[in-house]
Amino acid sequence: MRRLRALLADTRPLKVPAYRRLFNAQIITVIGAQLTIVTVPAQIYAMTGSSAYVGLTGLFGLVPLVVFGLYGGSLADHFDRRRLLTATTAGLILTSALLFLQAAMGNTNVWVLLTIFSIQQACFGINQPTRSAVLPRIVPPELLPAANALNMTVFTGGAIAGPLVGGALIPVLGFSWLYLVDTLFLFATLWAVLSLPSLPVEAVAGSSPGLRSVIDGFRYLATQPVLLMSFVVDLIAMVFGMPRALIPEMADINFGGPSEGGLAFAVLFAAMPAGAFLGGVLSGWVSRVEMQGRAVVMAILVWGTAITGFGVAVALADGRAGGWLALAAVFFAAGGAADVASAAFRSTMLQSSATDAMRGRLQGVFIVVVAGGPRLADVLHGLVASSLGAAATTILGGVLVIVLTLAVSAAVPAFVRYRVPRAG
Incomplete structure (x- = not known):
C-alpha cells in the first residue's frame, strides 16, 4: 500500500486554497477547451476535405500566440496578474461565443473560422504565461513538480473526454453545440480567477512592458543555458513529432472512417491525452527525481520512439481499423505518458530558476514553445503529408525527434547533467 501511494500523484498542492480553486475550475473548463480543439479542425476538414487547410490552423494560431505570448509575458511582469x-x-469567453455563432449560422467560409480562432489564440497567448507565473506565488517551491503534474493530469483528462465526446457528437449535433459548451464552461475559470487575491509583481525589473521588455527577457534567457535547452528539446519533440493535423486524414483514409468525426477520429484524438492522463495519475515519482535534465531527455526519446511506432501502425492499417487502430492508439498513448513527464520537469525548471520579475516573460517564451511548436507542426505536417502521405510523414517525424534530441544532448551536456536538490 505504501508503494502504491508513492507511485500515485502527489496531491499535497490541493491543500493550498487558491491552487485548489483554480484546479477545480480547470477540471470543468479543460473539457470545453478540448471540444473546441477537436471541433475546429473537424469543421475545416468538413468544409475543404484538405489536410493542408487543417494545417492552416497552425499558422493562424501561431502568429498571435507568438506575438501576444511574448507581450503577455511582459505584461505579467509589470501589472497585477489577477487583473x-x-x-x-x-x-x-467572447471568442468561444463567436465560434458558436458562426457555426450556428451555417458559415462555410474557412477564413472567418480561422480569423476567430486567431483572435482566441491571442487571448490564450496572454492568459497562459500569466497563469503559469502565478503558480510559484501560491504553491511552495517543493510542491511545484507535483502541482505541474496535477495540472497536466487535469488537462489530459479533459483531452480524453473532449475528443471522445466531440468525435461521437459532431455527426449527431453538429459543430455549434460543442462550441457553446466551451463558452459556458469557461465561466468556471472566470469565477476561480475572480476569487484569487491581488497578485502584483514582487519587484518590477527592467523597462516598461513592450518590445524592450521582451528583449530583456530573451537576454536573460541567453544567460541560462539549461533553461534555453529545455525549450530547444521541446521544440524538436513537438515540431517534428506531433502529427495532430493529420488525424482527420488518418481516420478517414488509413482507418476507413467517415470524413466527419467517427470512432477512429475520436480514438486517435483521445489516445495521446489518455496516456498522458495515466502518466499524470502515476506521477508520484516526479517529486523525487533529482537528475531532471536527464529525465527530460529520456522522456523525449520515448516520445520519438512512440510516434515512430504510431506512424508504422497507421501505415499498416491500409483502410482498416480493428487491431491496427488499437496498436496506433497504444503507441500514441505511450507518447502522451512520456510528454506529461517532460512537461512537468521543464515547467519546474523554469518556475524554480527564474526570478519573479522575469518569470512572466520566460513563461511567455515557454507558452510560445509549448503551444507554438504543435502549431508549427500542423503547418509542416500538413504540407509534407500532401506529398508523402500521413503515415510516412509521421514516421519520418518520429525518427527526426530521436536523432535531433541525441545530437543536441551531446552538444550541451550541461543540460543532461542538470540536477536539483531532492524535494521533501
Whole structure:
C-alpha cells in the first residue's frame, strides 16, 4: 500500500486554497477547451476535405500566440496578474461565443473560422504565461513538480473526454453545440480567477512592458543555458513529432472512417491525452527525481520512439481499423505518458530558476514553445503529408525527434547533467 501511494500523484498542492480553486475550475473548463480543439479542425476538414487547410490552423494560431505570448509575458511582469487573468478569460469567453455563432449560422467560409480562432489564440497567448507565473506565488517551491503534474493530469483528462465526446457528437449535433459548451464552461475559470487575491509583481525589473521588455527577457534567457535547452528539446519533440493535423486524414483514409468525426477520429484524438492522463495519475515519482535534465531527455526519446511506432501502425492499417487502430492508439498513448513527464520537469525548471520579475516573460517564451511548436507542426505536417502521405510523414517525424534530441544532448551536456536538490 505504501508503494502504491508513492507511485500515485502527489496531491499535497490541493491543500493550498487558491491552487485548489483554480484546479477545480480547470477540471470543468479543460473539457470545453478540448471540444473546441477537436471541433475546429473537424469543421475545416468538413468544409475543404484538405489536410493542408487543417494545417492552416497552425499558422493562424501561431502568429498571435507568438506575438501576444511574448507581450503577455511582459505584461505579467509589470501589472497585477489577477487583473490580466480576468481580462483574458473574458476574451476567451467572447471568442468561444463567436465560434458558436458562426457555426450556428451555417458559415462555410474557412477564413472567418480561422480569423476567430486567431483572435482566441491571442487571448490564450496572454492568459497562459500569466497563469503559469502565478503558480510559484501560491504553491511552495517543493510542491511545484507535483502541482505541474496535477495540472497536466487535469488537462489530459479533459483531452480524453473532449475528443471522445466531440468525435461521437459532431455527426449527431453538429459543430455549434460543442462550441457553446466551451463558452459556458469557461465561466468556471472566470469565477476561480475572480476569487484569487491581488497578485502584483514582487519587484518590477527592467523597462516598461513592450518590445524592450521582451528583449530583456530573451537576454536573460541567453544567460541560462539549461533553461534555453529545455525549450530547444521541446521544440524538436513537438515540431517534428506531433502529427495532430493529420488525424482527420488518418481516420478517414488509413482507418476507413467517415470524413466527419467517427470512432477512429475520436480514438486517435483521445489516445495521446489518455496516456498522458495515466502518466499524470502515476506521477508520484516526479517529486523525487533529482537528475531532471536527464529525465527530460529520456522522456523525449520515448516520445520519438512512440510516434515512430504510431506512424508504422497507421501505415499498416491500409483502410482498416480493428487491431491496427488499437496498436496506433497504444503507441500514441505511450507518447502522451512520456510528454506529461517532460512537461512537468521543464515547467519546474523554469518556475524554480527564474526570478519573479522575469518569470512572466520566460513563461511567455515557454507558452510560445509549448503551444507554438504543435502549431508549427500542423503547418509542416500538413504540407509534407500532401506529398508523402500521413503515415510516412509521421514516421519520418518520429525518427527526426530521436536523432535531433541525441545530437543536441551531446552538444550541451550541461543540460543532461542538470540536477536539483531532492524535494521533501
